[in-house]
Amino acid sequence: MTIQGFKTLRKYSIMLGAIASALSMSSTPAYAAGDLLVAPTRVVLDGERGTEVILNNIGSETATYRISMELRRMTADGRLEDVPEDQINEIETASKAMIRYAPRRVTLPPNQPQAIRLGVRAPDGLADGEYRVHLLFRAIPKARSVTEQSATEGGLTIALTPIYGVTIPVIVRQGNLQATAAIANGRMEQNAEGQSFAFDLSRSGNRSTYGEIVITKPGVDEPVMVARGIAVYPEVEKRTVTLPVPPEIAAQLSGPITVEYYETANAGGGLIAKTDMVLR
Missing domain, CATH: 2.60.40.10 (Immunoglobulins)
Structure with missing residues (x-):
């Protein structure tokens, strides 16, 4: 050396x-x-x-x-x-x-x-x-x-x-604050940096939500993608989440997928929101 x-x-x-x-x-x-x-x-x-x-x-x-x-x-x-x-x-x-x-x-x-x-x-x-x-x-x-x-x-x-x-x-x-979230409108986007997976993450209630996004595909044991540190603060009811997708992952996202939003492990790791969708 x-x-x-x-x-x-x-x-x-x-x-x-x-x-x-x-x-x-x-x-x-x-x-x-x-x-x-x-x-x-x-x-x-x-x-x-x-x-x-x-x-x-x-x-x-x-x-x-x-x-x-x-x-x-x-x-x-x-x-x-x-x-x-x-x-x-x-x-x-x-x-x-x-x-x-x-x-x-x-x-x-x-x-x-x-x-x-x-x-x-x-x-x-x-x-x-x-x-x-x-x-x-x-x-x-x-x-x-x-x-x-x-x-x-x-x-x-x-x-x-x-x-x-x-x-x-x-x-x-x-006080005793509560919040719920929902995932919708998943789509693939193309820009100068490459492909991205985007979706709308909405929130209702009187507190923020925070956690990680886990994307899985039927028949595949391991998650296709995991994104941590995703928050929706009380000043917005809905935000767009855009996740850069490497070329080798983009092909796996085509077709049916499941998108889940979990609390962090130290907050209990509970499921906040989940949706199934099909990407074209």
Whole structure:
């Protein structure tokens, strides 16, 4: 093995060890962006108890991260968009006011985990419902020289530094909330990136739904496709789910299939919605 190959292997070994460490602290998956790993990827609180989110620097250098709170709304195509200050509603205002977190800035050596404490201070008389904010964990780039003389062109050399960030939802549920979902209008779509399987996922009730989509085919033991982290938030009654389909999978989706929507394992793994359809 070459020295470069050994360094690459060692880097991946360190990364996998850090991921395993973070996952051991939580029953839900972790997000990684750049050199930052965050677990869990979603937090649901009952309005009284608190919890922790674990950050881990999986890079090779010390890094500083800033933690901030954002408001985002889901669109009909499943995207999450920032809420302008002049459009924040009462539920979103209450959400920001009741959720506490600390610290708000951390500096981590390589492979060093840090717990971010989350808590809720719900006001008296809080109306039943689901309240949500999004926590953004973003790397703060190290200070560098703003301009440098270009030896070849005599001008300015501009260095672009990517800033990585991870966003997770933090949800507070007040009262006895219920929700149901339904799957309809499955179809294959073609775009510049290739084929996709799309369907409409509707929701009714006073809370969000969240889980994984499992697509099976009669006579085939293993699922044809599995997509995790599929949510429908209370601000939308229906959204489009679009799943990229590799060419080798597209042929298997032709004909009769079953599409199921399950809760995550740590939420009980129950079936939320199911439908049979035939794709042409």
